[in-house]
Amino acid sequence: MTVEQPDPKRGDIAVRLLDWYDGSARALPWRVLPGSAKRGDPYRIWLSEIMLQQTTVAAVIPYFGKFTARWPDVVALAEADEGEVMAAWAGLGYYARARNLIACARRVRDEHGGVFPDSEAALRNLPGIGDYTAAAIAAIAFDRPATVVDANVERVVARLFAIRETLPQGKRAIRAAAASITPERRPGDFAQAMMDLGSRICTPRNPDCPTCPLAEHCAGHRLGIAAALPAKPARRPRPQRRGWAYWVERDGAILLVRRPGKGMLGGMRALPGGAWDDELGPAPVETDPTGIAVQHVFTHFALELHLARLPAQSRLAGELAGEWWPIESLDGAGLPTLYAKAARAIAAAGPMEGS
DNA sequence: AAGACGTGGAG
DNA sequence: TCTCCAAGTCT
Structure with a gap:
């Protein structure tokens, strides 16, 4: 130096x-x-x-x-x-x-x-x-x-x-x-x-x-x-990932889970869903794809989150440990932007029949 | 010691 | 649209 x-x-x-x-x-x-x-x-x-x-x-x-x-x-x-x-x-x-x-x-x-x-x-x-x-x-x-x-x-x-x-x-x-x-x-x-x-x-x-x-x-x-100045190294490209999130609705409320304490969005409330991978896997059994997806960009990857309805009485929904949150007060749930965006997209698509 | 970790605004 | 990046820290 x-x-x-x-x-x-x-x-x-x-x-x-x-x-x-x-x-x-x-x-x-x-x-x-x-x-x-x-x-x-x-x-x-x-x-x-x-x-x-x-x-x-x-x-x-x-x-x-x-x-x-x-x-x-x-x-x-x-x-x-x-x-x-x-x-x-x-x-x-x-x-x-x-x-x-x-x-x-x-x-x-x-x-x-x-x-x-x-x-x-x-x-x-x-x-x-x-x-x-x-x-x-x-x-x-x-x-x-x-x-x-x-x-x-x-x-x-x-x-x-x-x-x-x-x-x-x-x-x-x-x-x-x-x-x-x-x-x-x-x-x-x-x-x-x-x-x-x-x-x-x-x-x-x-x-x-x-x-x-x-x-x-x-x-x-x-x-x-x-x-x-200062000179900086070139950035790495940002990979694209894809995954499913589930919209589980019952009596005007949706099911929210708490994400694990570490990692992406750690400790935050979230929509339940699957892992995020390079390719979008098939919609899990019991789910009903909505055709709605939201695009969200994180620091080191971009995510295409696809939304599927999941009947509240389904086996999969029953296995999800979460809380029922009134849809009308979803703004107060403290969802990170990714999931707030997903919820907004569902709402914009119009009310759907509960299951 | 690079890579993980969010989001929104500016150019 | 797309790239950069903002009063960084943790592992």
Whole structure:
């Protein structure tokens, strides 16, 4: 790894960035704006950070409001019914986060007296909190000078220092460079400023360098290669999978099951159904194909989910352990998007005879 | 240490 | 339409 000589102006980067942030920080529900006398609430900062993992601010905002209204502090969340938390998370994706959220809240309650630890190391040991989140909470909630590196920071720093190494190999150099510009004062604002800059100006495509407060310090900009950084490996193609889901209806209610705790949509309510494979097998015996299918794209595969009616009194339906959920209040069942979409498709096809 | 793990918005 | 990707973590 090549370590560059410290730029005499390097210390100026944080100053410039914080000045920009002071005038341009976005107001976000979990954020304490610069200049405010208020102190950030570790619970809300933690919750927002977990929700923001791989998720856009716009998607998080309504969920954050819903969670904080219902569970105003970490102990309240620790005491919550797991199923209710999972249902409240439905639609946000990456459901392991919700499982870890509950586990983390309970650890904070049981091992830390209901108070979030304030060190990066202690935070890092909590479920769902990795390198990034531990540093972010330490910096933002506790004013610790932690080096916060997320995808925004990686992009900004790779450009600022013209680090051409492809990710993930380049992460070491990027982290070192990020550490070299992280200030002792206002580390939390600095981290948030880097992320704001990355999401609003130093964007993945078409960075708006003319308005960037760091442009004159940016080696990538000077070399005309900013937009191309950081280099990333090519993606793998996304396979297509197919499977059956069953619509079991009785007295205006449908049968919902709970998916296993790990794996896809783990711990979430779902329509019963079969495995997902490369090819669509024949509709299982006793089922009556509807001809309706929904297409849904996950991160590493696409799914074509075919829907079949299954008589409530059938042997197969009898073997399904689940709960009967009133169709008219299906919105409140907390179904992940795949199954919400499937239910919507059935409803759109019009009412059918119960069996 | 790659691959698993959701979803919706932007270009 | 299609590709990229967003405040990553876990195994």
